[in-house]
Amino acid sequence: MTTAKRVxxxxxxxxxxxxxxxxxxxxTRPLEExxxxELADQAGISRGLLFHYFNSKQEFHLAVATEAARHMLEVTAPDPDLPAEQRLVTSLGKMIDYVTENSDTYISLVRGAASGDDELRALFDATRSANANRILQSAPExxxxxxxxxxxxxxxxxxxxxxxxxxxLRAGQPGVTSREQLMQLLANALFALAGAANV
Structure with a gap:
């Protein structure tokens, strides 16, 4: 690996x-790894200078996870111009595509919910809540x-x-079920759970 020129x-x-x-x-690796x-080397700065921008390795991990979560929510955002059912299906498709294209990043985010770091857990909880609130906003429809x-x-x-x-994703995708079948499974589970609770 070559060290980046300092700029x-x-x-x-x-x-x-x-x-x-x-x-x-x-x-290409879990958040904790x-x-x-390596980061300082790629950026062309000293390790000490990196800690000028982040007080600790944990703070750096939180900043990276926060940006990853923000990006995931951005690219999977539902289209408000679509009818409710199509909006839901399209959002599920976006999520599956995001996970397929960013599997290691996504797994780091999901598995981070079990992290011992309170701030990371709060971030993951907030990201899950954002996804849930998107669905709840459409519930009356x-x-x-x-x-x-x-x-x-x-x-x-x-x-x-x-x-x-x-x-x-880990089971080999189409060998288990197709993308469309997975979307249907998730949609059916959502309607079943919401319906059972809506009594």
Whole structure:
């Protein structure tokens, strides 16, 4: 590996560069294995200078995970111009495509929910809540009232969907079920859970 040539950047530009490099590394390894030494080498800075932008390795990991979560929510955002059912199916397709294209990053995010770091857990919980709230906003269009019971069921479904998608991906995808069948499975599970809670 070659060391990058040192280039002077404004503090906010350098911080953004380091986070972007961290995201690239996250595509091939778990979050906890992001190497500060390798990152500093790729950025062309000293390890000590890296800690000028992040107080600790944990803070750097949190910054990378936050950007990864933001990007995931951005690229999987539902299209508000679509009818409710098509919006849901399209969003599920976007999520499956994102996971397929960014499997290591996604698995790091999902598995991070079991992290011992309180800030990371809070980030993952907030990301799950954002996904659940997208669905709950559309609930009335499906004739479902977003009661506390329904909210609980939808939040549980988000965790279920994460696990199913990860297992599907690791099992070889079409050898187990097709992308379309997976989307249908997830949609059916969502309607079943929401319907059971909507009593």
């Amino acid at each position: 002077r950047l404004a503090p906010e530009e350098r911080r953004a560069q380091l986070i972007a490099l961290g995201l690239q590394m996250l595509a 992001l190497s500060v030494e 499906f004739g479902v009232t977003p009661t506390p019971e329904v909210e609980l069921a939808v939040h549980g479904w988000v965790a279920f969907a994460e696990e199913v998608i990860v297992r599907w």
